[in-house]
Amino acid sequence: MTTTAVKSPIEIELAPWQFEVGGVVLGRGTRIPIGNIEGLGSPPTRPQDVDNPGGDGVAVGQDFYGPRTLRMEAGIKTPGDPTAAADLLARLELSLDDPMARTVPEGRAVLRGRWPGHGTRRLYGRLRRVEATSTTNAVNGWIPLDVEFVATDPRWYGDELSRLTLGLDQAAEYKGSDRTADQALCAPGGCDRADAADRPGWITNHGNVSTWPSIRVHGPVTNPRIWNTVTGRSLDLDLTLRAGEWVEMETRPFTCWALRNGKTNVANDLTPQSRLDLFAIPRGRSEIVWTAEDPTGTARLELSWRSAYTAL
Known part of the structure; x- marks a missing residue:
């Protein structure tokens, strides 16, 4: 078992008050200073209220977040x-x-930013506007800009990608346990008293809201079952993978899928109770456990996630 947090070597280190998109850094200490930023507060809501057809008021529905739009008033400054x-x-x-970020439906651009006292965080969405609002002083190396980034997912995510690799050595400990017992494993105070070496599936979301993992199961394995002992949510696959085969599952909203060897859709092999869109990692510490049939003992589970936040 290994748990790691990694950062891609090609990503640019940001200082406080700096942002980066497409490899271009904007903000304090750069050649593109930012004058003002809109959209750093709460994202707009999409209330599902229904008008009362025969009287005053409305029937209150659910409030969902819409896209978060960041608009930067900036300027290129190369005197x-x-x-x-x-x-x-x-x-x-x-x-x-x-x-890849503009014409592919699932394509996403990344905007990274850093607030003083915080690490670098990122938004996923589309860069929708890069407008030179004036060319009056372009001859002197000054071009005012209007930059707009629309985050289709309003959450901010940690820059570091955390990963967990887990073999089936836990299977004997949990085989035959029911959902109630699974949840009791991490009852308040219970996990903190256990030795980390005895709980190889511990994971941590350092943010303040739930986040969405990517999951890959490597064969040889039959009927893998993956669950989170804190949320009680599970993913059960009714299939068999040979050595060298794998199933990859994405839980992120609007991109939920399950693919075998990166090609074949196996979403129908998930049981009806296995909801990819609900298999979120809660904030704080939780535990991932999995069981399956593997006579070789070489199957493994890989999980990756980024901590999620409401703000930069």
Whole structure:
């Protein structure tokens, strides 16, 4: 078992008050200072209220979040070097033009930012606007900008990707246990008293809201079952994987899927109670456990996630 938190080596380290999109850094200490940012507060809500057809008021429904829109009033500032200013503008426009983030329905651009006292966090969505609002002083290397990023998921996510790799050595301990017993494993105070070496499935979401994991099961394995002992949510697959085969499951909203070897849809092999869209990792510490049939003892489960936050 291994649990790690990693950061891609190609990602740019950000200082406080800096943002990055498409490899271009904006904000304090850069050649693209930011004057004002809108959209850092709570995202807009989509109330599902229903008007009372025969009287005053409404029947209150659920309030859902809409997309979070960040708008930056910025400016390219390269005194005496209009060529450098034009090159920076072109790099931002190239980020907007990225076909994988613009024309593929599941494509997402990433905007990263850092607030003082916090680590770098990120939004997923679409870069929708990079507008040079004036060219009056372009000859002097000054181009004011209006940059707009629409986060289709309003949550901020940690920059570091956490990973868990788990073999089937836990299976004997939990085999035959019921859902009630599973939840009792992490009863208040229970997990904190256990030795970490005895609980290899511990995971931590350092944010303040639930987050969505990506899951991969590697064969050889039959009928894998994965569950979170804190939430009680489980994923049961009625299938068999040979050595070298795998199933990958994505739980993120709007992209829930289960693919065998990256090609074949196996969502129908999930039991009716196995809801990908509800298999979230709660804030704080929780535990992932899995069982399956594997005579070789070589099957493994891989889980990856980013801590989720309401704010930058």
